[in-house]
Amino acid sequence: MDKAYDHTLVEDKIYKTWEENGYFKPEINPDGAPYSIILPPPNANAPLHFGHAMYVIEDVLIRYHRMKGLATLWVPGADHAGTETQFVFEKKLKEQGKSRLDYDRDTLFQMIWDYVQENRGGMENQLRRLGFSLDWSRLKFTMDPDIVKIVYSTFEKMFDDGLVYRANRLVNYCTFDGTSFSDLEVVNEDAQGSLYEIKYPIKNTSDFITVATTRPETLFGDVAVMVSPDDSRYKDLVGKTAMIPLIDREIPIIADEHVDKEFGTGAVKVTPNHDFNDYEVAVRNKLPMGIQVIGFDGKMINTDGVVDDLYVKQARKATVEKLEEKGLLGNVVDRQMVLRKCYKCKNVLEPLPKEQWYVKMEPLAKKAIEAVKSGEIKIHPQSFDKVYFQFLENIRDWNISRQNVWGIRIPAWFCENCSNWEVKSEGAPEKCSKCDSKNLVQDIDTFDTWFSSSQWPFATLQTTKEGDYEKFYPTTVMETGYDILRWWVARMAMVGIYRTEKVPFKNVVLHGLVNDPLGKKMSKSKGNVVNPMELVDQYGADAVRFALVYGTALGNDQALSYPKLEAMRKFSNKLWNIGRFIEMNQTKNLKLKTLSIEELKEFAKNETDREWVNRVGELVEVVSKNIDDYQFHFAADSLYEFIWHQFADIYVEDVKNRIDENSFIILYSLFSILLKLLHPFMPFITEEIYQKLPQHGESIMTSSWLNNG
RNA sequence: GGACUUGUAGCUCAGUUGGUUAGAGCGCAGCAUUGACAUUGCUGAGGUCACAGGUUCGAAUCCUGUCAGGUCCACCA
Secondary structure (H helix, E strand, C coil): CCCCCCHHHCHHHHHHHHHHCCCCCHHHCCCCCEEEEECCCCECCCCCCHHHHCCHHHHHHHHHHHHCCCEEEEECEEECCHHHHHHHHHHHHHHCCCCHHHCCHHHHHHHHHHHHHHHHHHHHHHHHHCCCCCCHHHCEECCCHHHHHHHHHHHHHHHHCCCEEEEEEEEEEECCCCEEECHHHEEEEEEEEEEEEEEEEECCCCCEEEEEECCHHHHHHCCEEEECCCCHHHHHHCCCEEEECCCCEEEEEEECCCCCCCCCCCEEEECCCCCHHHHHHHHHCCCCCCCCCECCCCEECCCCCCCCCCEHHHHHHHHHHHHHHCCCEEEEEEEEEEEEEECCCCCECEEEEEEEEEECCHHHHHHHHHHHHCCCCEEECHHHHHHHHHHHHCCCCEECEECCCCCCECCEEEECCCCCEEECCCCCCCCCCCCCCCCEEECCCEECHHHHHCCHHHHHHCCCCCCHHHHHCCEEEEEEEHHHHHHHHHHHHHHHHHHHCCCCEEEEEEECCEECCCCCCCCCCCCCCCCHHHHHHHHCHHHHHHHHHCCCCCCCCEECCHHHHHHHHHHHHHHHHHHHHHHHHHCCCCCCCCCCHHHHHHHCCCHHHHHHHHHHHHHHHHHHHHHHCCCHHHHHHHHHHHHHHHHHHHHHHHHHCCCCHHHHHHHHHHHHHHHHHHCCCCHHHHHHHHHHCCCCCCCCCCCCCCCCC
16 A cells, blocks of 8 residues: 555546446345435536535435445436526527527527536536445436426326416516516515605695605506505595606505505505505505506516616616606605515516416425424424424415526417417327317426426436335435525425325435635635535545534534645545555564454453454444434544544554554454444545455445444 | 524534533644654643523523524515
8 A cells, every 4th residue: 555545546446446336226235125315406517516515415324324234225316407507508698799589499498408418427427526326327307308297297287186377476577587486586685775755646636645665667557556544644635536647647545554654655656567565455455457567678668658668777767857857756765675686697576467387385385394293204403394384384376487498398288269278298289178279389488497306306216217216215315405495395395295195205404505714605706616626636535525524513504624624634544544554564474354343342352452342333333323313423523533543543553562463353353344434424545445455345335334344 | 573593722613311621623832753644643732612690419501681693584665
């Protein structure tokens, strides 16, 4: 063995051997009980970030259970990531001076498809470089035809069950990305704005009613002015007619509970097409919805020529100026307000009326809540179950339509003759089931990516290999970052239970975020993103893996620590040199032979040796228990402290001075056991040492956790 | 407004059902060693465990409150 461990000579070579020998497949333990994890599918076209490197936790679980003899299956996959990918692709187009609007739907889709196919391999090889023992023979992509088929059948079933419906409501619409979003994709941001007072003339009088608004440009879509029912100032005006300034359209003055008489002027304009609250007010008071005055391209429409074709921001300025000219503008005061922004492009979202597909969530949520309350699904750490319940208990219906081209197209057809919607999972319907018309047009929208990913556990297992679903579903563990508990985990629970009548996973294990060395969230815009692969190059995959697990309790965020990475690199070197010490002594004609803990208890005659046999025996228990309890940092900490500061510093130093045939066999046996205990965390170096020393099996990966060999 | 989470050594963090003298890595000081160790070993300094109460034989740990950071949810136009 070389004097120092060099990971660059080891890792790729070993991974290749593992993969070629089929060690990642559950079939290597054909008689074992099933243990399964579905990898949260990374975005197919993007390189991995540190969140993905945290999947090391899954590899620890898989490798540990594989060594315990279970039939372990870890299914890799890739996500088409609709909005994300189209966003990235459009940015590329923009660099070439193009936009999505320059292409027809099919061409654009094909371009993105090619782009994603080109990039897919990169992400997959990065998962390999991290040493993840994924069964690549079962690799799935969210756009595989068999997956799409399942997604379609779920949609059709939901439609038939009345859980999917089409409704014309206000949606969160991004006029830059050209699509609507669900409530989860809205980012609320505090901002400084202005509250404008605007005078609305009262019909047939010279009086005004003054409303306060942050959005003067939407007044063209007003359908009423409202006041609080118990506001004495306006009592006489309720029931009268006001005139919308600049266009002199007549609207009623109404009273509604929604109004806070202390706020602003106590009078509010009602614009149902451009404000969520106003929409509800209109429904409640049976008011008309009025006209849409902001288009889907972000430009004003239907303003009787006053500000038509101006973008919202310009329109606001222009409207205020025109109001001022006419003497209809009152005070303008600064106002702290909340802007609802697009999570992706950070522009302000417009509430706009649009017909979309919705999933009725309440019945689904009920069962998902029950699954956790009954303990059928366990969340680790448990404190996150509150977030889960909070989301599901207050859930609103889910808008699953996206106007992205990149995505799974919704299998719904509109009858242009009778306005009926046909939903068919297996190909276009020949004719309308209501009126027999053949004039059917498919919805151009695609599914929210999370709609397909909500089906991932059963969709993958139903399409990997014959018998997988029966054997491995429900999966044992779903491990992911806590940041997508609501986006993904809760939705998988709901849709999984709906489709399979079983929970999709028995345990949810949530890890924290990896922040930059200063503890700040890594983000491209801040420019503080560290590529995990560079650290793998520098420190080795084992050191990176161990550093991510060591010293951080499950579910807690961690700051990336270079000193810790360096410490773990040194730890691997320490391990290497214990191996080297053994190898060197072996050349002094000492026999290498490995015994199990039980055998060693018989074999060890002197008291010191017996004590160390017992201590290693205890460590086996501690590490096993901590992995069983998802307390990975305890396991890692115990291993680090014992191997270095007990085994190497004390035991090896002691044996050194009294080495003989028997003590050497004990030393070597104990070391072999330590290598195995460490293997789930540091797979490459433990394999390399294991194979450098004789009397071992062909791979530590497939060796037994408790029995030696 | 509601919820969650964090506050422990100079820095980054562990601290498991409350239980001797509160730990690790890095950093710092001193000594030793070229050995299995591109080093390592030994010794040491460094902590009012955010603050204030309370429960207890005993609190970093449990309870209440305060302060500070972070995150999420819901929000008055």
